[in-house]
Amino acid sequence: NAGVMQNPRHLVRRRGQEARLRCSPMKGHSHVYWYRQLPEEGLKFMVYLQKENIIDESGMPKERFSAEFPKEGPSILRIQQVVRGDSAAYFCASSEGLVGDTQYFGPGTRLTVL
Amino acid sequence: DQQVKQNSPSLSVQEGRISILNCDYTNSMFDYFLWYKKYPAEGPTFLISISSIKDKNEDGRFTVFLNKSAKHLSLHIVPSQPGDSAVYFCAPHAGNNRKLIWGLGTSLAVNP
Numbered sequence: 001n002a003g004v005m006q007n008p009r010h011l012v013r014r015r016g017q018e019a020r021l022r023c024s025p026m027k028g029h030s031h032v033y034w035y036r037q038l039p040e041e042g043l044k045f046m047v048y049l050q051k052e053n054i055i056d057e058s059g060m061p062k063e064r065f066s067a068e069f070p071k072e073g074p075s076i077l078r079i080q081q082v083v084r085g086d087s088a089a090y091f092c093a094s095s096e097g098l099v100g101d102t103q104y105f106g107p108g109t110r111l112t113v114l
Numbered sequence: 115d116q117q118v119k120q121n122s123p124s125l126s127v128q129e130g131r132i133s134i135l136n137c138d139y140t141n142s143m144f145d146y147f148l149w150y151k152k153y154p155a156e157g158p159t160f161l162i163s164i165s166s167i168k169d170k171n172e173d174g175r176f177t178v179f180l181n182k183s184a185k186h187l188s189l190h191i192v193p194s195q196p197g198d199s200a201v202y203f204c205a206p207h208a209g210n211n212r213k214l215i216w217g218l219g220t221s222l223a224v225n226p
């Protein structure tokens with residue numbers, strides 16, 4: 001049973017380019033979460049999605065960031081016009097969506113903005 | 115405003131001894147508390163959790179204790195093994211609000 005998959009594992013972008021990060025949840029999981037870990041900091045919640053719905057985006061920066069989880073395919077975290085401060089590790093987690101359930105994490109995507 | 119505090123950035127123990135990692139929180143709405151282990155360049159790995167209706171949960175070498183009145187929880191690992199060397203995070207959430215709130219972690223080193 002495959003775990004949470006994220007790709008790419010490493011992504012290098014120049015300032016002003018777009019970054020697309022993909023997350024495939026564990027089999028049977030319909031809830032996806034994105035977290036970001038900036039250098040020397042703890043993980044911070046960004047967004048929580050179910051299929052075709054954004055449930056909580058209270059941690060998303062107001063501009064340039066967007067997320068989706070379509071009916072078919074992986075969840076996508078999109079960062080437009082990247083800046084150096086976007087350099088971080090981006091982690092995706094998935095869960096069944098039950099009360100008190102466990103979030104299982106992928107290996108992360110390390111974004112470097114030059 | 116840091117809702118979850120792990121006040122010991124690092125901890126070093128001898129193999130075979132007990133490791134105790136502590137976590138304090140301020141939000142009384144938290145009702146599920148999860149512990150994750152993380153190796154460098156990898157994602158967090160779930161270890162053990164506890165609901166606020168319990169004060170102890172045990173799984174093999176790992177035991178988590180919750181003291182709600184003190185808003186404090188601790189993770190005990192016994193016996194500690196070198197493979198336990200990693201950064202440990204406390205990450206609670208509040209019921210239907212599923213976002214995990216993370217501490218800064220405690221780096222555990224288990225020496226052979």
